[in-house]
Amino acid sequence: MGKTARHLRPLAALLGAALALSTTACGGATDASSAAEAVDISGSISGQTINYWSMWKDGEPQQKVIATAIADFEKETGAKVSVQWQGRSNTEKLVPALNTNNVPDLVDGTLAKLAPVIGETGQASPLTSVYSYELDGKTVSSVIPEKFTSNGVFKGEDGQPWMVPYSISSDGIWFDAAKHPELKATPPATWDEFIEVLDKLKAGGTAPIAADGDIAGYNSTWFVTSLLRLKGAGSFKALAEDKSGAGWDDPAVLEAAQKVETLVKGGYLNSGYNASKFPAQQQLWANGDAALILNGSWTPTETGSYAAPGFEYSSFQFPAIGDKPASARVDFIGFAVPAKSKNQVPAQRLAAYLLGAKYQDALGTDAKVLPVRQDAPVDPAVASVKAAIDAAPATHLQNDGVTFPGYTEKVFFPRSDELFLGKTTASEFVAKMKEAQIQYWKDNG
């Protein structure tokens, strides 16, 4: 025993030292950031350095545009930008960094990913000065279409915007205009016309719709968009927020689910959609084995390498149901500045700089994505989507911006999958959702 005790003593001392070491290493980890003020960003930033964690990887088309912008920015302002091209995991890396004092000065990502991490937790600087900053005689806020900002998606709890978008993405029902010129000439505007198109395609021996049924986010778009067509943008979020679950009794909700059921029961979906692995179905669509696919504005770039020769990308918007003004889905990619950053001014200046016409044009024509500026030209493959967004009176986010912890993955996706994969009927889906949502809010309210 004596020997053991003698051995334990130094070990105990070591344990103490180790604990002390690790607590100092995490010192101050839990102090919440204080509400930051908007800063004046117009002064000289020559000689200042910022650290930027990018969502793009070296070599991606968007990365090339941003790298050019950074080179010009450094030359023009004399500031230095140190970039880490981290890729999409940059937001996951940001979470632990925000608990230290060693934060990046500038990060970018989709609104859907940045909002839960930095926007809703109050850890981002207000970027009011970026919005009022002038580029070529125009303020940043004047070049971002008002309908993108009017619903307040970029605003934090303090009412100040914490994100500046530089690019957007959207969705549409895609088809090969070379094979189906009639759809380009007269796209179906209403649900009934849409079903007519599907029937015609089916009668002609073509599978009407391809869908990668293993991606819950794609499956749920059918129900969510149907609901938004019936009840307007923001209605799905309101439905999900309803703690009593009574919203699910609304006949419009059942009608939206029935639209999905119609597609399933009507045999409009390509056989095997419910037992395949992404990207099998979109490949088959790009090969011309199915006519339509509901997918994002990234479809031309994502499927371009395996599309059938002569494939001409075009799309129409999800058809109208009822008489609500049809909103277009717009998801945002943009910059945020952590509140703890010590280089606020140059970081915010760079965020504004990417909204310059030169880089916005390059995003549209070189990177072939949708720039946030309405006056920037885009590639012909996404021209149909851009036209739809420009024409739409309002916009909505993917899943209507629902980000309650675990709601999407544990409550909504499993049940919307069942509906879309034909395992439940519309009324069963509505009943199950109501029950699960009541339980969810009981546990998380």
Add this chain to the structure above:
Amino acid sequence: MSVGLKEPRAGKAALQNPDSRKPVTRKASAQGRQPGSSIDVQRKKLLVPFVGPAFVLYTVLFIVPALGAVWISLHKWAGSGPMKFVGLDNYGRIFRDPLFLSSFGNTLLLLFVVGAAIFILAFAMTLVLRDMAGKKVVRNVIFFPHLINALVFGVLAGFIFNPGGMVNSLLAPLGVTDPPKWLAQDNIFPLIMVTLVCTTTGYFTTILMAGVDRIPPYYYEDCALAGATAFQRLRYVILPLTWDVFGTCAVLWTISSVKIFEIVWVFGGSSGAGVPPTQSWTAAVYTYVNAFSGQSTPAYGAATASAVLSLALISVLVVLLRRAMRRDAVEF
């Protein structure tokens, strides 16, 4: 783990002279309360420099984060920003969540059903492999799947089981016009179980074979002379003489099966681009989705609570397993 770590030859010599394994000097130092022999002093001096770095690293990198996880599990926290203390709420919520229970059930299926299949097959293979010509080549072949990244199996599953994939193309000429929906959500977990059996059996066969190879050949000659069947040989010779190896393997499987994650992640949900269907979730996937799904505000409290529960599960199972498998090591 003690079964594996126990000194295998703690036999005859120790019985004759219980003290023979200990350093001769120890008794003297303990009795005399002296500073001890030079060996003992040296040992003490070396304890800190030798054990210290590993101990400090282990404490900083494992024990402190584990305690930190327990602390986080008592809060509602999005990973950064304010933390709200909620006590044991996260645990209560997890136990009420049917998804956690089904995920946990899947983990138990992996642990027991896949585990049983693996060890039955592994023992069967050791029986066959021992006498087989070219057994070294075969060993390498069956070990090989274990070296391949799970991502490969996830992608391969698509090639093989997609509606237009290999299996259905092979079945079509045989007149099967309506093949099963291989990759339907309900079929993904059974497929994962089969894949795990295929990839892991070789690994444990290799370890068990090492134990079997240790058995002196004269026991087999004895068996042959006594007219023992292959099963009797397994029952009376191989199992008792490889019991310690088997025990270690069982503990290793228990630990790794509770952590199985990446194969589930890549099998369903488009090779990692989305969240896999809930039917195939394991406790580890449940933990990950809560914190990192990217579809909603992270719930670090609930995620760490489910991780802490998994840790508790492993600890209890390992202790039970060690109890159940406790045998005196057979000397040979």
